[in-house]
Amino acid sequence: MSSTYNHKTIEEIIQNKWNEENRYVSKIDKREKYYCLSMFPYPSGKLHMGHVRNYTIGDVISRYKRMKNFNVFQPMGWDAFGLPAENAAIANRVSPDDWTNQNIENMKSQLQSLGFSYDWSKELRTCDSSYYKWEQLIFKKFYDAGLVYRKKSMVNWDPEDKTVLANEQVIDGKGWRSGAQIEIKEIDQWFIKITDYADELLSSLEELDWPENVKLMQKNWIGKSYGAEIEYKIDASKDSLITFSTRPDTIFGVSFLAISPNHPLAIKISKDNEKISNFLDKCKEAKAAEADMAKAEKLGIDTNLRVIHPLTGEKLPVWIGNFVLLDYGTGVVMGVPAHDSRDYEFAKKYNLNIKEVIQNNEEELPRTENGILINSDKFNGLSSEEGSKKIIEELVKLKSGKQLIQFRLRDWGVSRQRYWGCPIPVIYENGDPKVINEKDMPVELPKLKKNSPPIPLSQNEDFINLGNNLFRESDTFDTFMDSSWYYARFTSSNNNSEIFDENTNYWLPVDLYIGGIEHAILHLLYSRFFHKALRDIGLVEGNEPFKRLLTQGMVLKDGAKMSKSKGNTVDPQSYIEKYGADTVRLYMMFTSPPEQSLEWSESSVEGASRFLKRIWSLIEGKKYIKQDIKFEFSKEEIELRRKCHATLKKVENDYESRFSFNTAIAAIMELLNFIPDEFKKDNATDAQKFCLNEAILFSLKMLFPISPHICEYLWSSFVNDGSCIESSWPEYDEAIIESDEFELIIQVNGKVRGKLNISKNLDEETVKNLSLGVENVKNIIADSEIKKAIFVKDKLINFVI
RNA sequence: GGGGAUGUGGUGGAACUGGUAGACACGCUUGGCUUAGAACCAAGUGCCGCAAGGCGUGGGGGUUCGACUCCCUCCAUCCCUACCA
Structure with a gap:
């Protein structure tokens, strides 16, 4: 009677049906x-596998929301600029363009074979000039708003x-x-003032429904x-060094200053000091990444300059330290070895003074927590908080410092x-940069000659040299620029005359954004900044782009991140072919x-497949017969119905608020x-069949968001009344x-010593007496x-x- | 170095608000079906113990009538660290 489960045929039939119905193209309508x-x-x-996981989560939620009668928009596109295309171009002699397009074609068909319900009519790719034209325009608007500058x-x-x-x-x-x-080299580059938004990026985190x-x-x-900017006058000079410290309470413990190897002063004195110049050269060999810098051995060299402590008048040495970042604070660190572990390490290594000025319950140095001030002249006995306040007041009085708020960003x-x-849409005229006008946009990326490796734009004479002393900018944008606003462009991606339109305000903000936890900081922060800046130039509404966020964990193989760069990927394709998308x-x-x-x-994939086969053999060939509820249900039937409705309630909660699909x-x-x-037997009573039907209907609908092909296929043959499973989330009955x-x-x-099935709402005395009657409980308590x-x-x- | 997470049977995981540890699966064992295997079906399966019972959520300590859950401390693993995306 029943056929076996054939995922290939079913998935093809159902996907064709969705395509014919155009089911996932979204338009503005009256629903939420x-x-x-x-x-x-x-x-x-x-x-x-990371993609498969990410996109399955998104699709499950989209389908669930459609069943709940929401107007769902779920687009898909391509973050198509980036390094790997250039690497592939060099390795395989394919142009980045062709390589990228082939990959997109291939991955798109993989996405389609997984049955994701995307609105493909809104597809975009960041490498198309119809996309990046608008990015160039945004850059111009940011420039006009004073958010763009050049810096080494x-x-x-x-x-x-x-x-x-x-x-x-x-x-x-x-x-x-x-x-x-x-070598570490300094060059002129374009910067965007995200720090102008630092305070708002911080404070509006509060309004977000994001993981803590x-x-x-x-x-x-x-x-x-919060801290202080403190000025140290250089001995026998009119110049001074300015430091920022979050611990002004430790100022009496300062025993040296350390400046960055890139600090102008360091560069100046290296000019006629061979030792220092050699040291700076050595620092240039380090990698620019923060993690490597922090792990590198701390190195320093004495400049022989001395600065004057603003409160004690003491003369302190100025060192150059490879651990000091020029970009953070002022590029000068005040070294307090007794109360900072990095300064401590440095002072031990180079035999610098270590002066204790904070007392607390940490026994050994460095004592990095707050405490009570000692060896600090008239500030002795104050707490760290109070000491900081009083010391800043004193520095202000002496015109040697001020209170300051500092951002790490x-x-x-x-x-x-x-x-x-x-x-980057800029032209230099006699060396002066000028952002080009909107009418001249887009600045198209020049095509490469056949079989030539990708050369940086700076070496592409045809592109950069416009004659008459006009030169194009040869830098391209960081790809984080491309991905910082695509969420908004999806809403208007077919509009070639405007960047955004009425659809943008209808669909934004994104109600749920799903992606890897590895993007928790950079991508998400840049996008949040973009949204606020776009808001301030009048292009979008609202303060935040992503209302709710779901960060999926990494897909690991042998304990390491699966990634193209590590080459430890598992190819989903073979699994899709063997077992099917569902x-x-x-x-x-x-x-x-x-x-x-x-x-x-x-090993567990097999189990998932087995479960679908069990569902198939339970339902395939059965027909739903609509019956009125006119039965006196037996105890067994009541229990099944209870389980059925309780399951629905649980699943709804798991989908809706916990994202707990497992x-x-x-x-x-x-x-x-x-x-x-x-x-399940043919000779079951009508009441039993009624309960079975209810369980089948509920199960198919509950499972539909996760494994939609088999559920839709079984559902339409089981119910067979032309209605659509996708708009019919059932309701549970609390009374059942x-x-x-x-x-x-x-x-x-x-410790659990017994269990008892009893009526609800019994009082303590009754329950106590019933419990003490349980054999095992009686034995254990005995005479105690x-x-x-x-x-x-x-x-x-x-x-x- | 800094920041953020995670740690529960042989394996993936469950326990949502401090109240039954191990749901649901995978694997394994035994049995059925089969010439045999695969598939499927049934039963069992945290550890020690014949049993009674004891022990068990990375290690150590604490709070509580009661701790996977809260606090302290240590260890291991993973992610991010501003030019991979």
Whole structure:
């Protein structure tokens, strides 16, 4: 009678049906809108498991919301500029353009085979000039608003290839292709003043429905700190050094100043001091990445300059330290070895003074927590907080300092010296930069000659030299620029005459944004900044782009991030072919909760497939017969109905507020396991069939968001009335879920010693007496005196003996 | 170095508000079906113990009638660290 489950045929039939119905093209209508966005992929060639996981989560929620009658918008596009295209171009002699387009084509068909319900009519790719034209316009508007400036900044320079390298391309201080020792080089670059928005980026975190850990990471990254700017006069000179410190209470413990190797003063004295000049050269060999810098050995050199302590008049040495960042604060650190672990390490190494000025319950130095001031002249005995306040007042009086709020956040360098990116729309006239007019946009990225490797724009004479002393800017934008506003452009991606339109205000903000936890800081912070800046130039409404955020954990293989750069990927394609999209989606959602990392394991996929086969054989060939409820249900039937409605309630909560798909699936499995065998037989009673039908209908609908093909297929053959499963989330009946009995837990000294099925709402005395009648409980208590009993109504009783 | 997470059976995980630890699966064991295997079906499965019972949520300590859950401390692993995306 029944056929076996064939995922290939079913998925093809159902996907064709969706396409014919144009089911996932979204338009403005009267229902409540729901903009569900998953982070668009970099088109690296094939989908990896991280994508499958991310996009399945987005699709499950989109489908669930559609069933709940929301007007759902779920678009998809391509973060198409970036380094890998250039690398592939060099390795395979394919143009970045062709390589990217082929990858997009391939990945798009993979996405379609997974049955994701995207509105493909809004597809965009950041490498199309129809997209980046508007990015160039945004840059101009930002420039006009005073948010853009030029500044010298460090890059990793490969002296052999004569190119700038990304941090990723520097391995052990050497260029990954040339093997040459990398140098830190300073070049002019474009910056965007994200720091103008530092305060708002911090304060409006509060209004976001985001995971607390992500908000905390952003908060710490922005790093607002209250402290003091303190001036140290250089001995025998009119100049001075200015430091910022969050611990002015430790000022009497300062025993040296350390300046950055890139500090103008360091460069100045290196000019006629060979030792120092050698030291600075050595510092240039370090990698620019913060993590490497922090791990590197702390090195320093005495400049022989002395500064005067503003409160004690003491003369202190000025050192150059490789751990001092020029970009943070003033590029000068006041060294307090006794109360800062980095300064302590440095002072020990170079035999500098260590002076204790804070007393607290930390026994050993360095004592980094707040405490009580000692050895601090008239400030002795004050707390750190009070001491800081009084010391700042004193410094202000002496005109040697002031209170200051400092951010850790630095301005955003958006220049990249590469080919495959959005050209920065600037022309230099006699060396003066001028942003071009909107009518001359887009500045198109020049096509490459056939089979030529991608050369940076700076070496493309045809592109940059416009004659008459006019030169084009040769830097391209950081690809984070491209991904900082795509969420907004999706709403108007077909509009070639305006950047945004009435659809933009209808769909924004994004109601749910889903993506990897690795983007918790940079991408999300840049996008938030963009939204605020776009708001202030009148292009969008609202303060924040992403109302709610779901950060999925990494997909790991052998304990490490699966990534194209590490080459430890598992190809989803073979699994889609072997088991089908429904199984792959089910496996992904069942294996671990979305926010946790998922360690890939082969063996469980089989189990997911088996579950779908069980559903298939339970339902295939059965027909739904609509019946009125006219039955006196038996106890067994009542229990099935209770389980059925309770499961629906749980699944709804799991989808809606917990994003806990693994427990939702487990609950559906439990429900199906719970159906007694007699109910499934042809000779079952009408009442049994009624209960079975209810369980089947609920299960198919509950599982539809996760494994939509098989559910829609079975549902339409089971119900066969032309209605659509996608608009029909069922309702549970609280009265059916309610039971007048519960299982009482009986504990003795906190250990479970018995269980009892009893009526609800019994008072403590009755429950106590019933419990003490349980054989095992009686034996354990025996002659012991019951000191007290803890009673939790309709839950447990605990006897303390 | 800094910031953020995670740690529960052989494995993935559940326990949502401090109240039954191990739901639901994978794997394994036994049995059925089969010439045999696969698939499927049924039963069992945290550890120690014949049992009674004891022990168990990374290690150590604490709070509580009661702790996977709260506090302190230590350890291990993963992510981010501003030019991978």
